[in-house]
Amino acid sequence: SGPSAEETREQMLEIYPKKTRRKRAKQMLVNKTPETPEAIGANSRTVPGIITQRGCSYAGCKGVVIGPIYDILHITHGPIGCGWYSWLSRRNMSKIRHPEETNYLQYSMSTDMQEDHIVFGGEKQLKQAIQEAYDEFKPKAISVYATCPVGLIGDDIHSVCREMKEKLGINIFGFSCEGYKGVSQSAGHHIANNGVFKNMIGLDDTPVEAKYKINVLGEYNIGGDAWEIDRILRLCGIHIIGTLSGGVSYDEICNCHQADLNVVMCHRSINYMAEMMETKFGMPWFKVNFIGIEGTKKSLRKIAQYFDEKELTDRVEEVIAMEMADVRPVIEDVRQRTEGKKAALFVGGSRAHHYQDLFSDMGMTTIAAGYEFAHRDDYEGRDVLPSIKIDADSRNIEELHIEADPERFNLRKTKERKVALEESGFEFSDYEGMMRQMAKDTLVIDDISAHELEKLIELHKPDVIGSGIKDKYVIEKMGIPCKQLHSYDYGGPYAGFKGAINFFKEIDRMISTKVWKLTRAPWKDDSEEQSAAAAE
Ligand code: CFN
Ligand code: HCA
Secondary structure, three states: OOOOHHHHHHHHHOOOOHHHHHHHHHHEEEOOOOOOOOOOOOOOOOOOOOOOOOOOHHHHHHHHHHOOOOOEEEEEEOOHHHHHHOOOOOOEOOOOOOOOOOOOOOOOEEOOOOHHHHHHOOHHHHHHHHHHHHHHHOOOEEEEEEOHHHHHHOOOHHHHHHHHHHHHOOEEEEEOOOHHHOOOHHHHHHHHHHHHHHHOOOOOOOOOOOOEEEEEEEEOOEOOHHHHHHHHHHHHOEEEEEEEEOOOOHHHHHHHHHOOEEEEOOHHHHHHHHHHHHHHHOOOEEEOOOOOHHHHHHHHHHHHHHHOOHHHHHHHHHHHHHHHHHHHHHHHHHHHHHOOOEEEEEOOOOHHHHHHHHHHHOOOEEEEEEOOOOOHHHHHOHHHHHHOOOOOOOOOOOOOOOOOOOOOHHHHHHHHHHHHHHHOOOOOOOOOOHHHHOOOOOEEEOOOOHHHHHHHHHHHOOOEEEEOHHHHHHHHHOOOOEEEOOOOOOOOOOOHHHHHHHHHHHHHHHHHOOHHHHOOOOOOOHHHHHHHHHHO
16 A cells, blocks of 8 residues: 555655755665675765754764663763763663662763863863862772764863873773764764773683683673573573673673683674684674564574583573463464554664564564665675675774784684684674665665655555654654654563563553544644545
């Protein structure tokens, strides 16, 4: 029903001036050949004037990758808004697990930069902030984040951090993650990965006593997701050393090179770390997805296959069977109302893909989807990496020069395992991207604009839209339920088995209620409303 994907795309593009239309056209594709996806114009600058969902580099660095480490003291060097808006609004959960630990995430610390700092420089202010924070809390580590004005006036946060590290004798490091550093959050991820690698990974060589040791990379414990993943892996007998960076402590990160394997949930935000750890420690990695029943099962089985021990493979099957006993009746129940319903997802750099699995578990189809800031490989699969010539972020961010560290014997063992497994046909790099999994003739729209989203709703009336805070209430005023797939609104967890049950019930509730038919957008006049009613 409704216009075809091609017609929809044309109607979305129609309004734009010629140059903008040409640019947007490259970022809006009809998925004609899902098995060999067309090249998409991802990770490019948003045309000024367009209302985008994107955030900034500071958001990607402080807000996303490092901010969730709960016992580091995070100081935002900049005007107060940046610290304020990145203060737990992402719903990244954390709790202390040992009595001697402290959780600082309830605090939002900032140098509260004012005009006179812009004129005379803010380094003195930063130094003082670090000293005050240290005197008050005596943390293990302090991390400093530069916001736009800091880069513009040229404050040298790194020399301040070095000086204070020397003076106070704790680990203090800074991130040049000025908001404008890249075209989106994505550049901030890269800056964060480099800094975490340089300043934390490998600092603590204490051996970890466990048989199957892994790290979960790219999992930020939004709404408690990491806790559900941890619960399942524990049941299987798999030990997580570090979840980067959900509900994680500084010490766990410093020690996480002791693992035998990295599994990667959100590839976009942390692929750099996975690669660097593999180069230095020989630790292999592969992509997993614990969002969705099928994804969770597949990921557990792949981890078991990696360790290749019968006791683990059997245990994983037992856990799956046990958990499915709770999941199955819920799916059967909700499917009566959700089967055949349509979703559209526009989120970040991995969830617009991952959540398609959860919707398909409910018998729903995703008619249109797109990331805010992902790169071509997240759309087209890892095999396109060598053909990507221009990466908008890499112009600003240097790759770190990492060398192998053969001294670390236990880690060389993991490299040997990788080679043996590859010879037996195990695929480490089979990450396929979003487009291969989407149906033919669905719409793939990168960095969707407010206008394009409104057109999509007008023309296709999806039953639910997965999106973020910037468009949620516009969507709902148009009579369509919107689930925030960033913060989960007030819900979650949605990962793993228990998370899936939460999600199924929530979506069922949202799309089954009659309330959406009764909403009346404030911008609609009565005559319009009446003629629509008459036409029905
Ligand atoms: S938790 Fe992650 S899963 S890290 Fe990334 S790409 Fe953001 S903050 Mo919002 S919800 Fe989103 Fe992803 Fe990875 Fe979150 S889809 S946009 S930068 N994201
Ligand atoms: C960010 C954080 C964000 C924003 C969510 C939203 C998050 O990128 O700055 O736009 O609703 O998940 O909190 O992605």
